[in-house]
Amino acid sequence: MESHYIHWEFFKAIEEDFKKCSRYIAFDERxxxxYSIELSRLIIDCGSYIDTLMKDLCCCLEPQVERKDYDNIKTWHAPIKGHLSHFFDLEIHMPSNGMVFTPWKEWKQVEDKIQSPFWWKYGYNQIKHHRSNNFEAACLKNALECAAGLLVLIMCYSVHVSNPKPCFDVSQHKVFIPKNLVPTFFAPVTLFCEYETIEEFYIF
Structure with missing residues (x-):
């Protein structure tokens, strides 16, 4: 199986876990x-996948840099900003409740420091390194933002790295479809890149 298909299949599995979770926690702004143990697991799963795939993407964008040099989120920022400036503005929405996330919008340089997204610094990292003292970080907001961040990353990786670009069958991949069709749980909203419409982002 091509690597980009593996990434999509992983997200589909994550999404199924979110659907199951929604039976017990209403996905509502209120x-x-x-927070819960299950949300903690979902945050760790998504965050760990982001950690690995982001390093892969950075190495593809700037192959002259060794992978070991992309050891944290601060080192990923420059290659993403230099090659995928639209990445930070990509939005993900949840059609079932109308919530919209721009998960990477807070990831920016402030003076001489790289500012991490809240869900990464105070969600994923707190759970990963200080779980016993920060269990409340495993909240629904951080989990949804983390999943949205992973979806943005997989979309960009699939389009900008995969060669040839992936071809998706809408009937098989109902999560990742143009918004003029009926989406399920997570769905892309806007793509500020070389594609003028969302339909151009997908190749059927």
């Missing part, structure tokens, strides 16, 4: 601070 519940965004609700």
């Amino acid at each position: 519940n965004l601070q609700t």
